Amino acid sequence: MKKVAMTGNVAVANAMRQINPDVCAAYPITPSTEIMQQFSTFVANGQVDTELVTVESEHSAMSACIGAAAAGGRVMNATSANGLALMWEMLYIAAGNRLPIVLSCVNRALSAPINIHCDHSDSMGARDSGWIQIYAENAQEAYDNTIQSVRIGEHPDLHLPVMSCMDGFIISHSIENLELLDDPQVRDFVGPYRGTTYPLLDVNNPVTYGALHLQDYYIESRRQLHEAHKRAKDIVVQVGKEYGKISGRSYGLFETYKMEDAEIGLVALNSAAGTAKVVVDEFRAKGVKAGLLKPRLFRPFPYLEIADALKGLKALCVLDRADSFGAAGGPLFIEVRSALYDLPKRPVTINKIFGLGGRDLGLDDLRKVFEELTTIVDKGPKSLYEYITVRE
Amino acid sequence: MAVLKLKELSKKPDLLTGGHRMCAGCGAPIVVRQVLMAIDEPVIISNATGCLEVATTIYPYTAWKLPWIHSAFENAAATISGVEAMYQSLKRQGKIPADQKIKFLAFGGDGGTYDIGLQALSGALERGHDFMYVCYDNGAYMNTGIQRSSATPFGADTTTSPAGKVLQGKAQKRKDLTKIALAHGVPFVAQASPHNWKDLMTKVQKAMSIEGPKFMNVIAPCNRGWRTQTNDAIELSRLAVNTCFWPLYEVANGVATVTYNPKKNRRPIAEWLKPQGRFKHLFKPENEWMLAKFQELVDDNWRSVVNMHNNSHPGETIDPEEGKTW
Numbered sequence: 001m002k003k004v005a006m007t008g009n010v011a012v013a014n015a016m017r018q019i020n021p022d023v024c025a026a027y028p029i030t031p032s033t034e035i036m037q038q039f040s041t042f043v044a045n046g047q048v049d050t051e052l053v054t055v056e057s058e059h060s061a062m063s064a065c066i067g068a069a070a071a072g073g074r075v076m077n078a079t080s081a082n083g084l085a086l087m088w089e090m091l092y093i094a095a096g097n098r099l100p101i102v103l104s105c106v107n108r109a110l111s112a113p114i115n116i117h118c119d120h121s122d123s124m125g126a127r128d129s130g131w132i133q134i135y136a137e138n139a140q141e142a143y144d145n146t147i148q149s150v151r152i153g154e155h156p157d158l159h160l161p162v163m164s165c166m167d168g169f170i171i172s173h174s175i176e177n178l179e180l181l182d183d184p185q186v187r188d189f190v191g192p193y194r195g196t197t198y199p200l201l202d203v204n205n206p207v208t209y210g211a212l213h214l215q216d217y218y219i220e221s222r223r224q225l226h227e228a229h230k231r232a233k234d235i236v237v238q239v240g241k242e243y244g245k246i247s248g249r250s251y252g253l254f255e256t257y258k259m260e261d262a263e264i265g266l267v268a269l270n271s272a273a274g275t276a277k278v279v280v281d282e283f284r285a286k287g288v289k290a291g292l293l294k295p296r297l298f299r300p301f302p303y304l305e306i307a308d309a310l311k312g313l314k315a316l317c318v319l320d321r322a323d324s325f326g327a328a329g330g331p332l333f334i335e336v337r338s339a340l341y342d343l344p345k346r347p348v349t350i351n352k353i354f355g356l357g358g359r360d361l362g363l364d365d366l367r368k369v370f371e372e373l374t375t376i377v378d379k380g381p382k383s384l385y386e387y388i389t390v391r392e
Numbered sequence: 393m394a395v396l397k398l399k400e401l402s403k404k405p406d407l408l409t410g411g412h413r414m415c416a417g418c419g420a421p422i423v424v425r426q427v428l429m430a431i432d433e434p435v436i437i438s439n440a441t442g443c444l445e446v447a448t449t450i451y452p453y454t455a456w457k458l459p460w461i462h463s464a465f466e467n468a469a470a471t472i473s474g475v476e477a478m479y480q481s482l483k484r485q486g487k488i489p490a491d492q493k494i495k496f497l498a499f500g501g502d503g504g505t506y507d508i509g510l511q512a513l514s515g516a517l518e519r520g521h522d523f524m525y526v527c528y529d530n531g532a533y534m535n536t537g538i539q540r541s542s543a544t545p546f547g548a549d550t551t552t553s554p555a556g557k558v559l560q561g562k563a564q565k566r567k568d569l570t571k572i573a574l575a576h577g578v579p580f581v582a583q584a585s586p587h588n589w590k591d592l593m594t595k596v597q598k599a600m601s602i603e604g605p606k607f608m609n610v611i612a613p614c615n616r617g618w619r620t621q622t623n624d625a626i627e628l629s630r631l632a633v634n635t636c637f638w639p640l641y642e643v644a645n646g647v648a649t650v651t652y653n654p655k656k657n658r659r660p661i662a663e664w665l666k667p668q669g670r671f672k673h674l675f676k677p678e679n680e681w682m683l684a685k686f687q688e689l690v691d692d693n694w695r696s697v698v699n700m701h702n703n704s705h706p707g708e709t710i711d712p713e714e715g716k717t718w
């Protein structure tokens with residue numbers, strides 16, 4: 001174990017160095033560029049055994065990852081925003097072929113207007129692709145999640161691709177104190193690759209990948225993907241516990257902060273959760289029973305556990321760093337609100353869409369949200385969902 | 393290189409089985425079989441979406457007796473890049489035997505290669521993967537119902553370049569993808585035709601003996617799209633070559649060679665166009681200019697190919713006008 005100060009990107013690149021994947025693809029896009037850039041140096045210096053495929057686009061990046069994973073080895077890649085959008089077609093194909101590729105998604109806003117800063121429109125747009133999605137509050141979590149993603153995706157009961165997300169710039173480019181595991185610890189934790197049951201390179205046992213499934217088989221194939229996602233939750237928890245044993249940092253489906261007796265609460269993904277914790281403390285100091293739930297696993301969405309964790313609340317605000325234009329709220333809100341539906345007594349629930357394109361979320365913004373929550377229990381919400389951190 | 397003897401070849405296992413569900417008389421599976429028959433090592437194929445892919449792998453069946461992957465339409469080259477990269481990585485790490493030889497092939501139609509897959513092809517050629525891309529060029533997006541591609545010949549009537557009252561089929565000439573591939577400076581680029589199996593297979597053998605990225609463009613008649621008979625794929629590919637529409641040549645390590653010169657077999661382009669329903673309107677009296685223009689395009693292309701040959705073989709030059717007796 002080593003204490004270091006590094007950015008989120010460099011932390012993830014180091015996790016990749018320690019994992020030592022067999023093949024990686026690289027294509028630059030801010031703010032994830034630095035991951036593959038740093039990793040290229042590890043390749044150039046012989047610190048990893050990786051074959052680096054410096055593709056000509058993200059579409060080809062994911063295509064090469066698919067070919068490489070089907071060939072029979074460990075594959076990793078990183079991207080953001082428009083890069084992820086360009087991969088979109090191939091994301092579905094990676095999942096449909098059950099290839100446990102690990103993709104580091106450094107969250108950035110999608111165009112237009114073009115912007116390079118953080119929001120979650122990129123990974124939220126990929127939420128139905130069949131990938132497991134894990135979110136990180138800070139660089140330490142991004143590092144830890146990257147290592148765990150390998151084990152989760154390659155689990156014999158899953159064989160699913162995993163998208164490990166962190167906030168662009170806010171985390172990817174901020175220097176943080178964190179702990180790196182020792183190289184042999186990571187090597188032992190991830191173990192040898194076992195994610196491809198029928199490798200293409202096994203020329204003595206030829207297989208066909210990507211056959212045409214018509215009305216008579218397609219739905220069964222998708223059903224299998226559906227069932228795999230149902231199994232993923234327990235495996236994420238099991239891997240998170242095991243990781244705790246070697247690192248002292250255990251992981252579950254989500255993190256709760258002062259939720260035990262909370263009456264009003266927030267749900268927030270990624271770095272916004274850090275800001276929220278500060279405001280929760282402030283309100284607690286004033287005698288208000290405030291709390292926070294920070295989802296970690298977004299796909300599959302652990303709706304039963306999340307509903308259970310939120311059931312004691314009187315009022316709840318879900319913070320979304322992405323819009324689902326025309327829907328009844330942002331993507332996280334839609335999930336959470338649906339999860340609450342079966343509770344006998346539900347909290348009054350509202351949604352704030354914030355921080356698009358990297359707009360700062362300040363303490364004051366969240367103070368206002370908590371103040372609103374204290375009033376809506378009796379009076380009801382003035383609007384179900386609305387933008388905050390925005391000029392009116 | 394092994395000598396190509398029909399008797400020996402007939403004993404080789406068919407890696408694309410019969411009953412593959414391609415249309416009767418389709419040129420593409422003939423091309424695939426000839427390519428595969430010319431290779432002795434184990435082969436892994438990446439196949440772009442298109443007729444070949446769709447027809448041969450209708451789940452739960454597959455016509456392929458070798459490792460095969462289809463992932464999408466525009467990325468056969470990128471997909472095989474990944475497969476080949478994994479092979480290189482595992483070999484370097486000693487995770488697969490050092491003497492395990494595997495050949496990597498990508499197959500795509502002209503739509504998947506000239507158009508939507510051009511970027512991925514260019515990237516893979518530039519990166520220098522050890523693979524060969526084979527385009528089976530049937531001159532249109534056939535699988536989706538005969539839409540024009542940048543490989544569709546001038547004047548052809550397709551479903552998106554229909555011959556109508558005002559427009560007379562495709563207004564543009566073809567893109568010369570073989571020369572675009574060549575411009576990447578790769579060690580082997582060739583054009584071939586299934587009627588001349590010996591030439592095609594010799595080129596494949598040569599390509600397989602060269603390390604690095606290779607590209608082969610092979611004409612593959614489609615009787616549905618060309619509106620011809622199911623039994624004339626071979627005859628039409630022969631005519632395509634003898635009219636100089638589809639010159640047979642290769643550029644191996646910088647040496648350009650015309651591998652077949654029609655000479656006394658040379659025919660005017662009209663003889664190739666005539667049997668094809670897609671060119672019917674070219675034979676209307678008012679479209680005479682189109683026939684003349686088509687012939688001009690063919691002659692220009694033949695001259696440029698012959699030029700490359702003559703530059704490489706100053707002692708064995710070809711006269712581009714030879715055989716032009718009409």
Ligand SMILES: Cc1ncc(C[n+]2csc(CCOP(=O)(O)OP(=O)(O)O)c2C)c(N)n1
Binds near residue numbers: 502503504535
């Ligand atoms: C991204 C994308 N765009 C369009 C299609 C639809 N599509 C499938 S096959 C095909 C035609 C393929 O044409 P070509 O590459 O010439 O091969 P052929 O069918 O002639 O063998 C098209 C347009 C697709 N599958 N994916």
